[in-house]
Amino acid sequence: MQREHWASRLGFMLAAMGSAVGLGNIWRFSYVAGENGGGAFLVLYMVSVLIIGIPLLLVEVSIGRKAQRDIVGSYKKLVPDKPWFMVGYLGVLATLLILSFYSVVAGWSLYYLWGYITGDMAQMPLDGYGATFDTFISRDYAPVFWHGLFMIFTMVIVLVGVKNGIELANKILMPVLALLMIGLAVYSVTLPGSGEGLAFLFQPDWSVLKDPAVYFSAMGQAFFSLSLGIGTMMTYGSYLSKSQKLPGAVVGIGVMDTLFAVISGIVIFPAVFAFGIDPSSGPTLVFITLPEIFYQMSFGNVIAVIFFMALSFAAISSSISLLEVPVAYLMRAAKMSRKAASLLVSIGVFISGVTVSLGMGRWSGVTPIGNRNILDSMDYIASNVLMPICGLSMALLVGWYFNRKEALHASDLNNNQIGGTWYLLIKFIAPILILIIFLNEIVNV
Ligand code: PFF
Ligand code: NA
Numbered sequence: 001m002q003r004e005h006w007a008s009r010l011g012f013m014l015a016a017m018g019s020a021v022g023l024g025n026i027w028r029f030s031y032v033a034g035e036n037g038g039g040a041f042l043v044l045y046m047v048s049v050l051i052i053g054i055p056l057l058l059v060e061v062s063i064g065r066k067a068q069r070d071i072v073g074s075y076k077k078l079v080p081d082k083p084w085f086m087v088g089y090l091g092v093l094a095t096l097l098i099l100s101f102y103s104v105v106a107g108w109s110l111y112y113l114w115g116y117i118t119g120d121m122a123q124m125p126l127d128g129y130g131a132t133f134d135t136f137i138s139r140d141y142a143p144v145f146w147h148g149l150f151m152i153f154t155m156v157i158v159l160v161g162v163k164n165g166i167e168l169a170n171k172i173l174m175p176v177l178a179l180l181m182i183g184l185a186v187y188s189v190t191l192p193g194s195g196e197g198l199a200f201l202f203q204p205d206w207s208v209l210k211d212p213a214v215y216f217s218a219m220g221q222a223f224f225s226l227s228l229g230i231g232t233m234m235t236y237g238s239y240l241s242k243s244q245k246l247p248g249a250v251v252g253i254g255v256m257d258t259l260f261a262v263i264s265g266i267v268i269f270p271a272v273f274a275f276g277i278d279p280s281s282g283p284t285l286v287f288i289t290l291p292e293i294f295y296q297m298s299f300g301n302v303i304a305v306i307f308f309m310a311l312s313f314a315a316i317s318s319s320i321s322l323l324e325v326p327v328a329y330l331m332r333a334a335k336m337s338r339k340a341a342s343l344l345v346s347i348g349v350f351i352s353g354v355t356v357s358l359g360m361g362r363w364s365g366v367t368p369i370g371n372r373n374i375l376d377s378m379d380y381i382a383s384n385v386l387m388p389i390c391g392l393s394m395a396l397l398v399g400w401y402f403n404r405k406e407a408l409h410a411s412d413l414n415n416n417q418i419g420g421t422w423y424l425l426i427k428f429i430a431p432i433l434i435l436i437i438f439l440n441e442i443v444n445v
Pocket of ligand 1: 020021022023024025095224225226230318319321322
């Protein structure tokens with residue numbers, strides 16, 4: 001059977017941007033930045049995107065385009081005689097872990113969307129939005145319902161085939177999301193006390209750089225936010241035909257994703273300080289600050305509906321890219337139909353997500369890694385360990401297994417200054433940085 005392809009380069013770019021821009025930019029970025037001191041973290045994060053993220057994004061997409069296979073198949077095809085494909089399995093594992101908690105958090109977003117549609121959310125709860133949210137996520141059934149619903153949406157789109165649904169949805173939703181975020185940012189900046197929030201984000205307190213954990217978190221956030229290293233971009237790249245030029249597309253994806261993160265920081269932090277919320281309060285941060293903002297705004301209710309709709313769609317355009325990795329793998333390796341593969345993986349992810357959801361309540365005492373609950377542990381393994389390891393491996397493959405000419409050619413670069421700089425970054429600088437940051441964290445754990 002013929003493999004599917006994008007209709008156009010724009011279709012690929014939109015899908016890849018859809019994968020990159022998601023909960024990571026709003027939900028994860030704001031609380032990770034909050035936990036790691038704000039401004040100095042933002043600088044490290046941007047440096048990571050520039051010297052590790054974007055160069056590796058080009059590596060990943062070009063491997064996929066060259067091999068025209070899923071992640072495991074791509075490694076097998078390009079290096080038939082060595083066990084590089086093991087990295088592919090790690091990538092598949094990472095997508096399953098991420099999707100398990102991503103879908104739970106996206107379920108929270110759907111719940112909010114529904115709450116604003118019905119109007120229930122518009123009334124300020126007696127004990128405030130924070131306490132009400134904590135009560136909701138610690139319940140046994142309700143959050144699992146929304147997680148299941150989100151997985152069904154994700155499954156249906158992947159099941160139909162990536163091409164038709166996603167390309168169109170992204171074309172409409174990405175600009176809407178951008179406009180809304182900018183509008184919210186303008187509003188948030190006018191809140192009394194917003195200066196403190198902006199200072200937190202834009203006036204770096206360099207003393208946090210003494211802590212190796214900050215570098216580790218910045219790198220993990222860059223990988224997570226760019227959907228990097230674990231096969232989503234490789235699989236999407238594999239649906240590109242050889243005639244499409246990559247470098248410009250990849251830079252566009254990286255810049256867009258970073259822009260979304262900065263803007264959402266401008267939305268969140270002024271409100272965090274204006275409402276006296278602790279910026280290091282973790283994964284629930286945006287779900288507590290945003291309702292406070294909407295409550296204060298005129299027409300806040302309407303804006304909230306549109307916002308949570310956009311957020312939910314941004315989440316879906318990322319979750320389908322996550323689901324596509326194991327599905328593409330099973331379609332080739334187990335010769336399953338797209339339908340059967342989507343169904344099987346979605347059921348598995350649903351069950352694994354139930355443990356994540358219970359980990360916010362009944363099982364909150366279960367802390368597999370350090371003092372992290374189930375969600376944070378899965379996220380830690382996937383984003384801070386598996387993504388950098390897989391990213392490092394693909395840099396080594398293209399930097400060291402390919403020769404210089406092959407590497408440049410695969411990525412549509414020429415032997416000029418840009419090509420040379422990229423090659424230097426992926427061959428030496430990015431691998432060394434990843435290793436140093438990684439070992440530093442492991443030693444200090
Ligand atoms: N990049 C997405 C976000 O920022 O929300 C999340 C994500 C998608 C991570 C796909 C990893 C991935 F493979
Ligand atoms: Na992102």
